[in-house]
Amino acid sequence: MSVSRPLCLVLLWLCVSVTAQEEDTTCAVAIMAEQLLSTPEAYPEFCRQHAAQPRAELRAEVQGRLQAIRAASQDALASFFAAQPEAEIKDWLYLINAVHIHLPRSSLPLLEARPEVDRVFRFKPGRQSFFRSCGEQSPAEAGRQNPDLGPIDGGGFDPEAVEIPWNLEDIGAARVWKELGLTGEGVVVGLMDQAWCLSNPDLREAVWRNPDEIAGNGLDDDGNGYCDDLFGYNFAANTPVVHTPEASHGLMCGGIIAGRGRSGLVTGVAPQSQLMSLTVLGRGGAGFFSAFEYALENGADIVSMSFMQRRNPEQRALWRLVCEQLSCAGVLLAGGAGNFARKAELPEQIWTPKDVPCVLAVAGVNREQRRPAYSSMGPVSWGDVPGYSDHPLPEGLQKPDFSAFCEGFPIQTPSGPDRRANKRGNSFAGPHAVGIAALMLEAAPDLKPWQIQAILAETARDLFAEGWDGESGWGLLDAHAAVQAALEGAVGE
Ligand SMILES: [Ca+2]
Ligand SMILES: [Ca+2]
Numbered sequence: 297m298s299v300s301r302p303l304c305l306v307l308l309w310l311c312v313s314v315t316a317q318e319e320d321t322t323c324a325v326a327i328m329a330e331q332l333l334s335t336p337e338a339y340p341e342f343c344r345q346h347a348a349q350p351r352a353e354l355r356a357e358v359q360g361r362l363q364a365i366r367a368a369s370q371d372a373l374a375s376f377f378a379a380q381p382e383a384e385i386k387d388w389l390y391l392i393n394a395v396h397i398h399l400p401r402s403s404l405p406l407l408e409a410r411p412e413v414d415r416v417f418r419f420k421p422g423r424q425s426f427f428r429s430c431g432e433q434s435p436a437e438a439g440r441q442n443p444d445l446g447p448i449d450g451g452g453f454d455p456e457a458v459e460i461p462w463n464l465e466d467i468g469a470a471r472v473w474k475e476l477g478l479t480g481e482g483v484v485v486g487l488m489d490q491a492w493c494l495s496n497p498d499l500r501e502a503v504w505r506n507p508d509e510i511a512g513n514g515l516d517d518d519g520n521g522y523c524d525d526l527f528g529y530n531f532a533a534n535t536p537v538v539h540t541p542e543a544s545h546g547l548m549c550g551g552i553i554a555g556r557g558r559s560g561l562v563t564g565v566a567p568q569s570q571l572m573s574l575t576v577l578g579r580g581g582a583g584f585f586s587a588f589e590y591a592l593e594n595g596a597d598i599v600s601m602s603f604m605q606r607r608n609p610e611q612r613a614l615w616r617l618v619c620e621q622l623s624c625a626g627v628l629l630a631g632g633a634g635n636f637a638r639k640a641e642l643p644e645q646i647w648t649p650k651d652v653p654c655v656l657a658v659a660g661v662n663r664e665q666r667r668p669a670y671s672s673m674g675p676v677s678w679g680d681v682p683g684y685s686d687h688p689l690p691e692g693l694q695k696p697d698f699s700a701f702c703e704g705f706p707i708q709t710p711s712g713p714d715r716r717a718n719k720r721g722n723s724f725a726g727p728h729a730v731g732i733a734a735l736m737l738e739a740a741p742d743l744k745p746w747q748i749q750a751i752l753a754e755t756a757r758d759l760f761a762e763g764w765d766g767e768s769g770w771g772l773l774d775a776h777a778a779v780q781a782a783l784e785g786a787v788g789e
């Protein structure tokens with residue numbers, strides 16, 4: 297029994313030092329100086345100021361503010377591009393105000409010297425990982441297609457008609473379905489992961505569909521910048537194909553969030569939530585920030601992130617900025633805390649983006665509520681990260697946030713649940729938290745991400761040393777207590 301491979305996935309940053317032998321054109325990502333959150337204190341201050349604002353209203357307001365900030369930077373950089381006709385803009389994001397450019401190497405110093413520009417990252421063309429890939433599709437990818445799922449038949453979810461495995465009972469999800477009648481209905485989860493089997497019988501009705509897009513006609517019918525994106529998008533391969541008929545990490549994680557038990561055995565914490573496919577893993581990983589923006593624009597409430605990036609101070613700062621700005625717009629981010637306890641020393645066990653304060657980092661426990669030896673521990677430090685330098689050691693930042701089950705329960709395969717329960721890793725702890733958050737959002741749709749984080753911490757069942765500890769965080773998640781608190785209006789701090 298081995299830790300499922302992507303659980304210990306290390307996505308190597310593809311930033312390279314460009315040598316004199318390389319071609320004259322290079323690829324750069326310029327991070328603009330102007331951002332919504334400009335200091336480390338700006339995020340907690342934003343949370344305080346917007347605690348009572350309805351989440352949908354907040355989402356629209358923040359999106360507008362972010363777009364206005366980008367527009368101002370575009371105006372300011374117009375003279376640079378007018379003087380550099382060979383510079384080609386590939387994409388411009390607003391969630392983090394940044395532009396992806398191909399330009400002559402000789403123009404780089406001019407770009408770096410612009411007052412509007414904060415930092416410039418140089419990459420090999422086609423190898424940056426923030427924006428969606430602009431590389432050529434491989435023949436294998438070009439031959440793949442999404443399945444025709446046909447119309448959604450609805451059919452509801454009856455918790456009395458399905459077998460419920462121990463993890464869903466012990467985390468308190470079954471009580472939420474049976475006693476509170478909540479199943480995650482109406483909540484959209486962005487599954488930031490590998491391609492997965494959309495035609496799985498337990499999940500096909502959980503597949504989110506873009507209501508204004510027509511698949512397979514080669515057109516961007518809804519004008520959102522993505523052609524044929526009926527189920528989401530594959531940002532790593534730059535194609536709308538998010539399906540694979542094979543078993544995958546994405547399918548296993550999606551099953552823990554939304555598996556709805558058509559085969560008689562339910563696997564999902566929130567069995568009537570929807571899964572929007574945000575395929576970023578593949579080809580080493582690409583398009584993470586483009587995928588966040590897609591999630592925001594297309595209605596995702598939560599993004600599940602069961603992956604980790606190697607820690608790098610400069611890029612940790614970028615991830616923190618983009619995650620905090622997405623949280624300001626009302627989108628919750630969560631994932632497993634990692635499987636590096638035997639491979640790394642403290643405080644290096646919880647990698648990016650689960651080391652970001654607003655991102656739920658979920659450690660793992662087994663059925664006996666013990667910590668497996670691989671489960672990453674905290675705290676983490678931001679003391680050496682340029683632009684932040686907060687949460688220094690010895691106290692550090694309290695990560696993980698809490699714990700969930702990470703092994704010993706049925707996992708989805710393309711044909712349905714596998715009862716052998718032989719997969720393990722914290723990639724499976726994270727989706728438990730995602731599912732509980734979906735139940736909470738059905739109960740209280742205006743809860744902001746930071747309020748969900750606080751309620752989950754307050755209602756977790758304490759494990760190990762009293763109070764927060766570096767092994768389990770605030771303890772084992774309790775879906776029933778968390779949803780009950782959400783219903784009672786305990787909005788957290
Ligand atoms: Ca589209
Ligand atoms: Ca289309």
Ligand SMILES: [Ca+2]
Pocket residue numbers: 758759760761762763764765768769770771
């Ligand atoms: Ca404890």
